[in-house]
Amino acid sequence: MSERIVEATGELAALAAAVLQPGFVGTTPPPWVRRWLGEGLGSVVLFARNIVDHDQVAALTAALRAERPDVIVAIDEEAGDVTRIESAWGSSRPGNFALGVVDDAGLTEEVARDLGIELAGLGVTLDYAPDADVNSNPANPVIGVRSFGADPALVARHTAAWVRGLQAGGVAACAKHFPGHGDTRVDSHHDLPRIDGDRARLDAVELAPFRAAVAAGVQAVMTGHLLVPALDPELPATLSPHVLGDLLRDELGFQGVVVTDAVEMRAVADRYGFAGAAVRALVAGADAICLGGERAGEADALALRDAIVAAVVAGELPEERLAEAAKRVGQLAAWTAAARAGRPASTLGGDGSPVGLAAARRALRVVTRRAGLLPLAGPAHVVEFVPPRNIAIGAETPWGIAAPLAELVPGTTTARYAEGDTLADPAAAADRPLVLVVRDLHRHDWMRDAVDRALAARPDAVVVELGVPELVTGAVHVATHGATRAAGYAAAELLAGTR
Secondary structure, eight states, X not given: OOHHHHHHXXXXXXXXXXXXXXXXXXXXXXHHHHHHHTTTOOEEEEOGGGOSOHHHHHHHHHHHHHHOTTOEEEEXXXXXXXXXXXXXXXXXXXXXXXXXXXXXXXXXXXXXXXXXXXXXXXTOOEEOXXXXXXXXXXXXXXXXXXXXXXXXXXXXXXXXXXHHHHHHTTOEEEEEEETOOSSOSSOTTTSOOBOOOOHXXXXXXXXXXXXXXXXXXXXXXEEOOOBOTTTOSSSOGGGOHIIIIIIIIIITOOOSEEEOSOTTXXXXXXXXXXXXXXXXXXXXXXXXXXXXSSOOSHHHHHHHHHHHHHHHHTTSSOHHXXXXXXXXHHHHHHHHHHHHTTOOOOOOXXXXXXXHHHHHHHHOEEEESSTTOSSOSSOOEEEEEEOOOOTTSOTTOOOOSHHHHHHHSTTOEEEEEETTOOOOOGGGXXXXXXXXXXXXXXXXXXXXXXXXXXHHHOTTOEEEEOSOOOSOOSSEEEEOSSOSHHHHHHHHHHHHTOO
């Protein structure tokens, strides 16, 4: 092999590394990440596994920046049920659905700015948020409370407000999952969702929030692994030139970075291969390839880098397209460096965000069919029903109201039940208030049956819904519109009568 070929291959490898956004394992940068940052790697992604506390995250990002000062440090932090920076204790801010219920765009912008200031202070520069999906299908298993709601106009104005707030706080926003993941019963982590509806429907519903995000100056857009026949009957959006080029670039006028959802997700990896999906996405017009939620080793990043180089050499991926993608990533890196210049270290205390708790209180909604049950008359027995896990939400992230209620009302007891568990006789707690805690009650037959049995025995029970309150039941029904720490504490205050 001639020196020029070796040199050219090295140049291509650097370009290929520039467009990757890999995750890694550990709370300090592993040697391979440090080495790659010196060889062209433009970005990394932090997951819950990389986070212990604020001091550790600040030290981690400083170590990354010591290798490459303009490295993009991304995170999937929606400030709701999907949290990474507070994954060990639950988000101290409400998520999108709660903010949509309040419907105060100024509040949404304030919460997002509060988050942006915190993330920027920790050295994070790109946030894979907001979720701009319109949750028009209540049976959606993966979006739900991650969306601002089911009304396109509401979702659009809050998406724009969230983008403005986060970026004012010093962190680049990334609207997702383009062109819209709300109207599906399939989770793209597991299979390829299909979004039906004609182009007029897409314009009126799915695309409205993304148009608003672009108008608000969003720095990045994340693709969804979605088949949308009205736009492309053959290829998922992540791999479609029609969706990324004709629609997002040409029609919507977006000039920032297009980031893929994780390419190891089965919706694309099962059909096109891990590396094949990455190459096809770049050909289609994506600029950055996200990976590392499940495949987080150097061998995984190397497989993608080598596949990208091979595709250029073989003529499958034009070198000009790869260079264009790397240039856009570089432009985003420059934006983030300027945005965080002079930012102080994060000063958020252990109690979390006061702005977030105030917002969570405003999001509570109570339906009362029987007077005198709130506040609770004394220590309660709390039964929390555990739904199948939404894979986007960290398994380690705590949720519920039993813990905060026990702090406010000592003597509170609790039990948790999942599908297949035998529910204890509710009459056994007849001498104390009974609280039934659910998440998306309308989506789980077993949960509805258990709640119906409990309410038959204890018609005075209070039902607290931490998900989408599609089904309202019980003498008193409290909807928090999310299962965050802030939401749980706000609900506990209401039950205890401390606010």
